[in-house]
Amino acid sequence: MAKDNKENIVDTTKPSSGRIYDYILGGNHNFEVDRQAADYLLSQMPFLTKICLLQRWTLRDIGVELTQRRGYDVIIDFASGLPTSDHIHPNVPKGTTVIYSDFDPVVVEYARDILQNTPDVYFFEADAREPEELLNRPEVLKILGDRRKVGFVLWGVPVFLRDEEMSHSLRVLYDWAAPGSCLALNAQGVGIDPNNPLVVELFETYAKFGQPGYHRTLEKFIGLCGDWRLDDKGFISLLNWHGFDQSELGQEEVSIWGPLGPGFGAYLTK
Ligand SMILES: C[S@@+](CC[C@H](N)C(=O)[O-])C[C@H]1O[C@@H](n2cnc3c(N)ncnc32)[C@H](O)[C@@H]1O
Numbered sequence: 001m002a003k004d005n006k007e008n009i010v011d012t013t014k015p016s017s018g019r020i021y022d023y024i025l026g027g028n029h030n031f032e033v034d035r036q037a038a039d040y041l042l043s044q045m046p047f048l049t050k051i052c053l054l055q056r057w058t059l060r061d062i063g064v065e066l067t068q069r070r071g072y073d074v075i076i077d078f079a080s081g082l083p084t085s086d087h088i089h090p091n092v093p094k095g096t097t098v099i100y101s102d103f104d105p106v107v108v109e110y111a112r113d114i115l116q117n118t119p120d121v122y123f124f125e126a127d128a129r130e131p132e133e134l135l136n137r138p139e140v141l142k143i144l145g146d147r148r149k150v151g152f153v154l155w156g157v158p159v160f161l162r163d164e165e166m167s168h169s170l171r172v173l174y175d176w177a178a179p180g181s182c183l184a185l186n187a188q189g190v191g192i193d194p195n196n197p198l199v200v201e202l203f204e205t206y207a208k209f210g211q212p213g214y215h216r217t218l219e220k221f222i223g224l225c226g227d228w229r230l231d232d233k234g235f236i237s238l239l240n241w242h243g244f245d246q247s248e249l250g251q252e253e254v255s256i257w258g259p260l261g262p263g264f265g266a267y268l269t270k
Contacts, residue, residue, distance in 0.1 A: 015038075018081045018106075051262055055238070056087070075096065075153060078126070079128045081102060084114065122143060124137060129161060130168075131172045159263075166224045178270070231267045234266060
């Protein structure tokens with residue numbers, strides 16, 4: 001399964017979820033094939049742009065929360081997509097080590113081009129389903145030295161992971177990290193209506209280019225978290241996310257999001 005997907009993502013004649021996301025967010029790191037897929041999805045679901053924006057706003061907030069409020073000086077982010085100005089590293093204190101990763105080699109190449117030599121910020125090719133590969137890379141071990149108290153981020157990708165892949169990844173992160181580490185986790189795909197024709201269409205389109213999606217209930221999602229402990233706020237709807245300015249949303253937008261659901265997010269600790 002992992003191997004098949006790896007073969008698919010290096011095929012630049014097929015759209016990739018990272019580059020579709022970039023196009024929807026207004027970026028220029030995408031190909032014609034990505035733009036066509038994105039335009040089709042947008043023609044069916046014009047509100048997708050706002051879902052992607054909401055996802056990115058929360059990511060920026062996570063960077064601030066993990067560093068400025070919770071004091072982590074190492075952030076390790078999986079399935080990062082492109083590290084544009086709305087991502088984690090531009091919004092954290094100088095000196096914070098940020099290790100980004102993505103399994104799409106084209107995203108990695110673009111990402112390195114965007115980052116150039118930004119101090120303390122790194123981008124590696126890695127699969128979120130096998131986080132041990134990133135964590136045990138010699139370059140990563142060298143960057144971290146003996147630092148294992150870290151803030152992990154798994155955002156905008158859980159909808160693409162099967163149950164067993166999610167629980168494997170979360171267990172590997174837990175076992176590797178020092179006590180006191182934190183995980184910002186996106187319960188993506190939770191709360192959607194699987195029978196809504198738009199939802200069916202979205203999942204079918206992604207499956208067609210080799211990126212199948214999986215949705216689950218919040219209870220099921222929590223059950224996959226293993227020994228990670230939810231903080232006292234628990235999972236929060238992205239619509240009510242910390243620091244998110246609700247006035248940016250009209251009532252109509254909130255209800256439009258209903259069938260897809262913006263998902264939930266939480267901080268978990270070891
Ligand atoms: C929707 S974007 C999310 C980007 C960012 N995390 C965010 O929340 O804004 C999804 C990204 O996940 C990447 N991706 C999907 N499955 C992955 C996997 N198994 N391992 C690593 N990256 C993956 C895609 O290449 C894409 O760049």
